[in-house]
Structures are given as C-alpha cells and as structure tokens.
Amino acid sequence: MPKKVKGLTAAKVKSITKSGDYADGNGLYLRVTNTGQKTWLFRFSLNGRRRHMGLGSIDLISLAEAREIAFKAKIQVNNGIDPIDERRRLSNEHSISFGEAVSRYVDVMRPSWSNEKYAKQWRSSINTYCQNIAPIPIDKIDSPMVLNSIEPIWAEKTETAARLRGKIESILDWAKVNGYRSGDNPARWKGHLSQSLPAKNKVTEVKGHASMPYKQVPLFFPRLMMME
Structure with a gap:
C-alpha cells in the first residue's frame, strides 16, 4: 500500500x-x-x-x-x-481595475483598522501615486507598472515609497486570493524589486536646506549682492 x-x-x-x-x-x-x-x-x-x-x-x-x-x-x-x-x-x-481592487480591499480591511481616519490615510498615497495604474485591469499589473509608481519617489520620499510598495503588494495578494489575478506578485520585495531598488535603509533621503531665521534676512541680502 x-x-x-x-x-x-x-x-x-x-x-x-x-x-x-x-x-x-x-x-x-x-x-x-x-x-x-x-x-x-x-x-x-x-x-x-x-x-x-x-x-x-x-x-x-x-x-x-x-x-x-x-x-x-x-x-x-x-x-x-x-x-x-x-x-x-x-x-x-469578473475582471476589475486596480482602482476597484483598492476600494474593495479597503472595505474588507476597514473593520480591522483603528478608525476611519486611518483608512483615509491608507488610501491617500495610493490615490496620489497610483493614478497611472488605477484604470488598468488588476490582472494586467506588472513589475514595470509598479516601479513606475514608486521609483520616482524612492530617493526623495523613501519611507512613503516603501509603504506604498507594501500597500500595492497587499492589494495584489488580495486580488489573487479572490481569483482576479494569478502568478507571482510583481510588487514583492525579496528576490524581485530588491534587485531594482536600493534597500530603504541604504538610501539617504533628499532634503532641502533649512530656512533662514527671518532676523538674519536683512543681513543676508547685502552679502548676496556683493557675491554677484
């Protein structure tokens, strides 16, 4: 036997x-x-x-x-x-767009989140940086599309970009479980996007210069004129 x-x-x-x-x-x-x-x-x-x-x-x-x-x-x-x-x-x-998947995912997860404010914050970066993929069918989302959403802000807003990647990954996982897509998740980090983007702890975010105290402004402009 x-x-x-x-x-x-x-x-x-x-x-x-x-x-x-x-x-x-x-x-x-x-x-x-x-x-x-x-x-x-x-x-x-x-x-x-x-x-x-x-x-x-x-x-x-x-x-x-x-x-x-x-x-x-x-x-x-x-x-x-x-x-x-x-x-x-x-x-x-029953194909749905990425934008529709976002709405359904938020509706499913909202009861487990602390409050409505968090739900709005969760969607904020998606709405801001994923407008280009919102109308695309969820099963057509691929790695270049994901990178196109997060790569432009990876250096300047690394933490925001890293969280955005995680959100996209969660949405695509939800879509796969519910039969809207198949195959590997194009937003996964290990062994995938980690080969295209530097780890967030290796990135020094670009920051602007600190503003000048207003009391020093009258002294600064004469010096600036002398430098021309």
Missing part, C-alpha cells in the same frame, strides 16, 4: 525554514522558497498533463482555508475541469 502522507500542522507551517515543497495531502503543498517566502500550491494531473495552481501566501490563507480551496479544486479535477482554466475564465468574466 502507498504510504499515507502525514499532514501539516499550523505550527509546522510556521516553523519550516528549509526551501522545498511540503505535502499536506489531496494535492496540497506548502512551498518554501530560498528567500523564505511561503505559499500554497495545489498539484494535479488532468488529461495526462501535470499542473500546479498557486493558492496564495500563508500570510493571507490559513492551512484550513488552503485545504478547503484544494478540496474544491480536486472535485473540479475529478469532474474533468481544469481549476486553473476555470479560475482564469471567472477572472476574465
């Missing part, structure tokens, strides 16, 4: 650090990358073709939720339906 796969536990999911794929059963796997990123995969074979479907990060999907998604996907496979193609079909039918 084939050896039964010993399932994962929530504690084991958190403790695993070595890269590789770890089976839970029924086609569900935990994938750990060399950079420490942990995501769920559903592996299956259909019509002689082996495929694997990404289910999202462990930060967004618990072990129990991943098992439920994998179980539903396995039922589709048993009925001759490719769950990847089906998810893509549904995504195309």
Whole structure:
C-alpha cells in the first residue's frame, strides 16, 4: 500500500525554514522558497498533463482555508475541469481595475483598522501615486507598472515609497486570493524589486536646506549682492 502522507500542522507551517515543497495531502503543498517566502500550491494531473495552481501566501490563507480551496479544486479535477482554466475564465468574466481592487480591499480591511481616519490615510498615497495604474485591469499589473509608481519617489520620499510598495503588494495578494489575478506578485520585495531598488535603509533621503531665521534676512541680502 502507498504510504499515507502525514499532514501539516499550523505550527509546522510556521516553523519550516528549509526551501522545498511540503505535502499536506489531496494535492496540497506548502512551498518554501530560498528567500523564505511561503505559499500554497495545489498539484494535479488532468488529461495526462501535470499542473500546479498557486493558492496564495500563508500570510493571507490559513492551512484550513488552503485545504478547503484544494478540496474544491480536486472535485473540479475529478469532474474533468481544469481549476486553473476555470479560475482564469471567472477572472476574465469578473475582471476589475486596480482602482476597484483598492476600494474593495479597503472595505474588507476597514473593520480591522483603528478608525476611519486611518483608512483615509491608507488610501491617500495610493490615490496620489497610483493614478497611472488605477484604470488598468488588476490582472494586467506588472513589475514595470509598479516601479513606475514608486521609483520616482524612492530617493526623495523613501519611507512613503516603501509603504506604498507594501500597500500595492497587499492589494495584489488580495486580488489573487479572490481569483482576479494569478502568478507571482510583481510588487514583492525579496528576490524581485530588491534587485531594482536600493534597500530603504541604504538610501539617504533628499532634503532641502533649512530656512533662514527671518532676523538674519536683512543681513543676508547685502552679502548676496556683493557675491554677484
């Protein structure tokens, strides 16, 4: 008899650090990358073709939720339906723009935030710096688009840009979990944007000169005229 796969536990999911794929059963796997990123995969074979479907990060999907998604996907496979193609079909039918995804994400997360003011602040940088990608379908957002939003302010407003990147990453993760996009997150930092932008702790933000005390202004202008 084939050896039964010993399932994962929530504690084991958190403790695993070595890269590789770890089976839970029924086609569900935990994938750990060399950079420490942990995501769920559903592996299956259909019509002689082996495929694997990404289910999202462990930060967004618990072990129990991943098992439920994998179980539903396995039922589709048993009925001759490719769950990847089906998810893509549904995504195309119900495609939303990045701007719409932002609104839905904020609505979902608002109850967990401290107050309405924080929700407005959270959206402020998105509205300011992501106008160029707001109308674009969420499944079409790629790395160059993300960089186009954050790179112009990375040196001058490094902390703001870093937070903006994290917000975009969260929105795209939400979109993937809800079937609006697939594939890797183009806003992820480790092993991706870290290769295109300097780490924020290595950047010296550009700052303007301090203003001159008003009492010194009358003394400054005569000196300035003498320098011409």
